[in-house]
Amino acid sequence: MGPLISSFPSYLQGGSPLAYGIAFLGGILVSFTPCVYPVLPVTVGYIGSRSGGSRRRAFLLSAAYAVGMALTYAALGMAAGLSGSVFGETTAHPLAYLVLGNVCILLSLSLFDVFHLPTPAILPRAGGPGSAPRGMGGAFVVGLLSGLVVGPCTAPVLGGLLLYVGASGHPVFGATLLFTFALGMGLPVVALGTFAGLLSNLPKAGGWTVKVQRAFGVLLLLAGEYLLLEAGKRLV
Template sequence: MAVRLGYENVYRYAEGLQDWKEMGLPTESGQISLAQPSGIGAPGSALFQSGLLLTLVGVFFGGLALNLTPCVYPLIPITVSYFGARGTDKAGLLAVHSLFFLLGLAVTNSTLGVVAALTGGLLGSVLQHPAVLIAIATILVGLALSFFGLWELRLPGFLTQAASRSYGGYGGSLFMGLTLGVVAAPCIGPFLIGLLTYVASTGNPYLGFMLFFTLSLGLGIPLATLAFFSGKLDRLPRSGEWMIWVRKLLGWVLVAMAAYFIKPLFSSHLAGIILLSAVILAAGVHLGFIDRTTGTFRVFGWLKKGIGIALILFATYQIISIVSIGAGVAWQPYSEQLLKKATSVEKPVIIDFYADWCAPCRELEQITFHDPEIVNLAKNDFVMIKVDLTRKGDSINEHLLRQYDVRGVPTVVFLDKEGKELSQLRVLSYVSPSDFLNRMATIPGAGS
């Protein structure tokens, strides 16, 4: 599924279609063939282009990892025993009980995701303010400290008691799934809150549903599957310190989410990527080498070091890749005063409409806007402005979309010295450095 936002070869993933419609902008949607390219930088599908599939896979594995925390892992024998006590040896009936359990878990988490998205969407431009982003990042780091063992999230006793009650029949299996999150809240609560915060910032209920439904599958499928193999439970690793290491791993996930939230505070998009890479590097060093947690099975030590080394190598590769491309164009945030100043000093203006989820935008940023000739010409002869459309709700951005008739991203607008657009130069997809440089050179006064 691809969505064309007004211009040829300008794609945004289908998940963002509702956002664009709410801004009153024209859209077209339709099926595309995976055998044909769907635009520069896309591997054949808008879903893959946006990274949504990778995000869902990551959330699913996050759900799997939650099963290995100290609060959930001991529940595995209890859950399996519960299914075994249903008094049936028929695999079909046992499967129905498992499905009701998964349904209960999915209903709880998916509802939380949708509500968080709808509530977060009401915040609108509030989520654009630096103070709010810093506050969110601080909360996420605080939740991460819970996973690191510095404090523990506790629920009121009456909630835990209510969730621990036993009910019979399929309704009992459903109720067990509904309340699993309450019983395991001390371990999974910080991770859920962190994910809820991210979903709230997007204001997208569809994304909220997909992420939390996927999380439920990751958390619930192992429990439901083990119900069919209750005789194999003695082969599971014993509870021990290794589960503390899993909690620390999830803690670093929350720290990475905090870094993601403060990324917009950096003037350079690449600086934000370096920050994320630094967090991953620190996580690899801590989890693989500094942490002294021991396991009850031999493979744990090798597994711990292997994951640490993998994180270090990935982060190092990212940092080296970014540093090697050198300095990029120095962008400034949009303001009316900046445009007036450009007109007064008779400098042409380039406005880049950008979003993090846009693959061609990232390609422009990392290749074209880091070309030395473009960087030099932009510094001396142009006023460079970037409009970040990653998050919706900013009234100024919505005004600019209409003012410049922006129907998709990337869109790069060229204004002459008098502030009038040179529409024939407008960029609507990825262009090479030489192509972009030629457009800059055609503007009167540039490069003189």
């Protein structure tokens, strides 16, 4: 795990396929954190209410939702990459590594419940059966908005990715990396929306979702420590 964490910034800056694989896997795992996981049945219920019992239509609606959400995250990645390209020299400065490292550690503390990031009150109602128009266009719009609504739940992990993308200074890479991350988040929705019967087999949120959250906390903590070590090296 240590070599992987220490090499991750170089993967990000070089656009390595491994970075996309890690981002996609991270998106899947984020879906099973205590904040995001309870929204899955609500979202799948919205898709099921508009599929008319057709598995093909359910798949298309789920895919439209996932792509909509992914585009929202891609826009965030593009913005982070643009900010990094504008301040390229700043992000290479030891002080930038020091700040980024401390922010990663701060975000990791929220995953250990040292403090709680606020979540919007609308979250439990996101994607409700009466909250959006029908059709693929409606599912796409709900996906776009869900990217914003669920954003605070993914803030620690998303923030870590945005920090790395900003340091890379590559807007296109940032957009595609965050798009891939969000597709990972959308994969459970596509699977559950297409095969509605799987929903009844989902385990209830509990200790296992907390463990997933804690695992992300450890990864962010390690990433923050790595950035602090890099800051120390650059200051010497």
